[in-house]
Amino acid sequence: MKISHLQCSLCKTTFSPNEVIYTCPHDGANIDVIPDYENIQQTVDFKEILSSPRQSIWRYLPLLPLSDPGFEATPLHRVGWTPIYAPKQLTHQLNVPSLWIKDESPNPSASFKDRASAVVLAKASQEGVRTVVVASTGNAGAATAAMGAAIGLDTVILAPKNAPPAKIAQLLVFGARVYLVDGNYDQAFELSIAASKEFGWYNRNTGYNPYTTEGKKTAAFEIWEQVLLNLAPEQTLNIVIPVGDGNIITGIHKGFKDLLRLGWIEHMPRLIGVQANGSAAIADAWQTNSHEIVPVQANTIADSISVNLPRDGWRALRAVWESNGCFVKVSDGEILTAITSLGKAGIFAEPAAAAAYAGLVKGINDGSISRENPVMVINTGSGLKDIKACMQAVAQAQIVEPNIQSLRKFI
Amino acid sequence: MKISHLQCSLCKTTFSPNEVIYTCPHDGANIDVIPDYENIQQTVDFKEILSSPRQSIWRYLPLLPLSDPGFEATPLHRVGWTPIYAPKQLTHQLNVPSLWIKDESPNPSASFKDRASAVVLAKASQEGVRTVVVASTGNAGAATAAMGAAIGLDTVILAPKNAPPAKIAQLLVFGARVYLVDGNYDQAFELSIAASKEFGWYNRNTGYNPYTTEGKKTAAFEIWEQVLLNLAPEQTLNIVIPVGDGNIITGIHKGFKDLLRLGWIEHMPRLIGVQANGSAAIADAWQTNSHEIVPVQANTIADSISVNLPRDGWRALRAVWESNGCFVKVSDGEILTAITSLGKAGIFAEPAAAAAYAGLVKGINDGSISRENPVMVINTGSGLKDIKACMQAVAQAQIVEPNIQSLRKFI
Numbered sequence: 001m002k003i004s005h006l007q008c009s010l011c012k013t014t015f016s017p018n019e020v021i022y023t024c025p026h027d028g029a030n031i032d033v034i035p036d037y038e039n040i041q042q043t044v045d046f047k048e049i050l051s052s053p054r055q056s057i058w059r060y061l062p063l064l065p066l067s068d069p070g071f072e073a074t075p076l077h078r079v080g081w082t083p084i085y086a087p088k089q090l091t092h093q094l095n096v097p098s099l100w101i102k103d104e105s106p107n108p109s110a111s112f113k114d115r116a117s118a119v120v121l122a123k124a125s126q127e128g129v130r131t132v133v134v135a136s137t138g139n140a141g142a143a144t145a146a147m148g149a150a151i152g153l154d155t156v157i158l159a160p161k162n163a164p165p166a167k168i169a170q171l172l173v174f175g176a177r178v179y180l181v182d183g184n185y186d187q188a189f190e191l192s193i194a195a196s197k198e199f200g201w202y203n204r205n206t207g208y209n210p211y212t213t214e215g216k217k218t219a220a221f222e223i224w225e226q227v228l229l230n231l232a233p234e235q236t237l238n239i240v241i242p243v244g245d246g247n248i249i250t251g252i253h254k255g256f257k258d259l260l261r262l263g264w265i266e267h268m269p270r271l272i273g274v275q276a277n278g279s280a281a282i283a284d285a286w287q288t289n290s291h292e293i294v295p296v297q298a299n300t301i302a303d304s305i306s307v308n309l310p311r312d313g314w315r316a317l318r319a320v321w322e323s324n325g326c327f328v329k330v331s332d333g334e335i336l337t338a339i340t341s342l343g344k345a346g347i348f349a350e351p352a353a354a355a356a357y358a359g360l361v362k363g364i365n366d367g368s369i370s371r372e373n374p375v376m377v378i379n380t381g382s383g384l385k386d387i388k389a390c391m392q393a394v395a396q397a398q399i400v401e402p403n404i405q406s407l408r409k410f411i
Numbered sequence: 412m413k414i415s416h417l418q419c420s421l422c423k424t425t426f427s428p429n430e431v432i433y434t435c436p437h438d439g440a441n442i443d444v445i446p447d448y449e450n451i452q453q454t455v456d457f458k459e460i461l462s463s464p465r466q467s468i469w470r471y472l473p474l475l476p477l478s479d480p481g482f483e484a485t486p487l488h489r490v491g492w493t494p495i496y497a498p499k500q501l502t503h504q505l506n507v508p509s510l511w512i513k514d515e516s517p518n519p520s521a522s523f524k525d526r527a528s529a530v531v532l533a534k535a536s537q538e539g540v541r542t543v544v545v546a547s548t549g550n551a552g553a554a555t556a557a558m559g560a561a562i563g564l565d566t567v568i569l570a571p572k573n574a575p576p577a578k579i580a581q582l583l584v585f586g587a588r589v590y591l592v593d594g595n596y597d598q599a600f601e602l603s604i605a606a607s608k609e610f611g612w613y614n615r616n617t618g619y620n621p622y623t624t625e626g627k628k629t630a631a632f633e634i635w636e637q638v639l640l641n642l643a644p645e646q647t648l649n650i651v652i653p654v655g656d657g658n659i660i661t662g663i664h665k666g667f668k669d670l671l672r673l674g675w676i677e678h679m680p681r682l683i684g685v686q687a688n689g690s691a692a693i694a695d696a697w698q699t700n701s702h703e704i705v706p707v708q709a710n711t712i713a714d715s716i717s718v719n720l721p722r723d724g725w726r727a728l729r730a731v732w733e734s735n736g737c738f739v740k741v742s743d744g745e746i747l748t749a750i751t752s753l754g755k756a757g758i759f760a761e762p763a764a765a766a767a768y769a770g771l772v773k774g775i776n777d778g779s780i781s782r783e784n785p786v787m788v789i790n791t792g793s794g795l796k797d798i799k800a801c802m803q804a805v806a807q808a809q810i811v812e813p814n815i816q817s818l819r820k821f822i
Binding site: 072165183199404 | 466483484485486487488489494495496497498500511514516517518519520521557558559560561563569570572576577579580581582583584585586589590591592593594598599601602605606609610750751754755756757758759793794795796798801802804805806808809810811812813814815818819821822
């Protein structure tokens with residue numbers, strides 16, 4: 001796709017794509033990438049997309065800000081086109097007309113973040129970048145390391161020291177240079193910006209690099225193909241999304257904005273953001289109808305959405321306002337319950353991912369989410385990413401002696 | 412597919428499918444499921460399979476021993492059709508004409524075992540079974556628990572107490588009844604057989620239930636579609652497979668036997684089994700040209716292929732003999748090195764899965780595997796399954812203070 005221009009999400013100043021790399025030079029706000037919609041309308045027939053043989057995000061190449069990346073038969077080409085499940089028992093329990101879970105765990109590094117890393121690193125590679133740095137609580141780092149390994153880019157990951165071991169193991173096995181920052185995510189974030197200035201590294205940070213949302217918007221395109229095209233036009237889909245920095249909900253919003261602007265959908269689905277009680281800066285702003293996002297001291301079991309200062313909070317608020325959605329806050333206990341609910345449908349979610357389902361249950365019960373609408377929940381990452389947390393959701397297994405007498409006592 | 416008959420793999424006695432449930436009543440050997448090939452030839456056009464819209468093992472339904480299982484939009488319908496990667500750097504390092512890695516980690520429970528569990532549990536469900544029991548070091552159990560959750564069957568898992576925590580966490584989250592056996596895998600295996608007799612549970616054990624190989628053979632069908640159809644007929648593909656009980660290599664062999672018998676391929680690929688030095692009962696028999704498999708005291712980091720008495724050893728030997736293949740043995744150190752080699756291509760393998768690549772490297776270097784042939788390596792499970800072991804493959808990450816001065820010292 002051709003980019004028309006970049007635009008500050010706050011002050012609306014426009015820039016050429018060569019003029020600005022990261023955030024707005026005036027106010028530091030996040031930058032929106034504006035496609036050349038006229039050009040897309042003239043050159044792309046959406047039916048060609050629907051019949052693409054590519055079972056990945058690359059079926060949407062005409063809507064992505066880069067040329068064909070190549071790297072066929074690598075993990076870069078396996079990102080996206082993730083399954084949707086329709087668990088009958090949960091649908092029945094919630095008493096909604098339809099419930100779909102979009103499961104992001106089959107992605108190469110087992111989380112939603114592969115979408116952003118695939119697009120950003122492929123684009124970086126096309127622009128001659130050699131080294132990419134990212135600050136990450138884990139998933140964005142693992143995705144960056146995996147995609148870097150897949151296409152031969154060096155990656156440097158700055159992760160907070162307390163990131164779950166599985167995520168750190170992934171980084172190291174993928175061959176990234178890993179530095180564990182003796183501080184929190186927010187400090188790792190600042191350090192990565194300083195490092196990209198000092199060492200000339202390209203920065204992929206969520207809520208900083210404008211192109212992460214261009215990767216994440218592919219989830220909206222898949223929901224369009226997998227669900228929206230089969231819904232009656234008057235039905236509004238509720239999409240429930242876990243929110244930390246706010247970049248995933250912003251990316252999904254961007255995808256639907258693209259489709260709306262192109263006339264390929266008639267109205268925007270309702271975007272519902274879920275934050276953990278212990279990391280709810282954006283939800284708090286929404287609940288007080290404020291544009292100002294006040295940092296918190298984050299404390300939740302859901303490490304992937306644990307953040308003091310959300311880096312894409314303003315655009316996350318905008319996504320919810322513009323889609324007539326809402327925010328829901330959930331406790332760690334509700335998140336753990338959601339892990340077992342999803343597990344009983346054969347879906348293993350990490351805490352941050354289960355937070356979305358927890359938010360749906362809570363929103364349905366307190367009336368903030370209508371029972372009348374079909375619902376899509378995004379399961380953003382595999383439970384294998386954070387075993388220690390998931391183990392808190394279940395009782396310990398019984399230990400038996402290796403004989404039938406011992407087993408019989410428990411049956 | 413219609414089943415023609417069952418047949419003991421050792422004494423060749425034939426049985427009707429209603430006559431025998433598990434192993435041969437005469438000698439206890441594993442049972443082969445023999446399709447009604449004439450019926451398949453008359454009713455199935457392989458081009459219909461090649462153009463199936465199903466991106467899963469269910470594209471091969473005409474070759475599977477059950478009717479359409481239903482359960483659309485559940486994880487059961489997402490098993491298989493896993494990606495193959497062609498990592499250029501590893502191909503170059505090994506100096507082979509082509510190298511493909513078939514990555515089984517995108518399966519719903521992140522391992523190859525979903526193939527067997529999907530077919531066995533769907534078949535069990537069709538036959539009115541309510542409860543399925545399995546003994547497992549982890550992956551078969553997780554697959555059974557996941558598929559049971561997906562389709563509403565009760566599952567009972569008997570795992571050795573020392574199984575990796577990630578695998579136990581999966582079992583519990585999927586809602587299985589989990590009993591940790593204070594003993595090894597072999598004791599859990601015997602206990603599961605006693606339990607299925609006592610409580611009337613259907614037993615899914617690897618190397619005991621005849622239908623596991625009918626699920627596992629789908630990997631051969633995918634290799635046929637993804638690779639063999641594009642190879643020149645005179646090229647023989649080497650397929651490198653990690654071996655514990657011997658059931659995966661037996662299943663893949665069965666798939667190619669089906670294709671050969673149907674005339675859909677012209678010759679058998681060469682099957683190469685890899686065992687860990689510390690769990691090499693089958694490879695030892697092969698190396699001494701013996702039909703007798705002598706149990707060992709298993710001790711290897713690769714828990715998924717750690718077994719004293721392989722339960723499908725005879726058929727694994729047969730697979731290698733009949734395909735003109737070989738066995739290779741690898742050390743735990745070689746397995747750890749393979750984890751990092753695959754990681755640098757963006758593929759995260761658990762130790763048992765990396766053993767296959769380690770075996771390829773070793774076999775190429777010692778001449779037991781020819782450099783002349785294209786190669787396929789099966790990556791049977793995700794590295795997220797066993798973080799502790801994978802961490803032994805890499806150096807620890809550096810810890811830095813959250814400032815550029817501290818980071819600068821390491822760059």
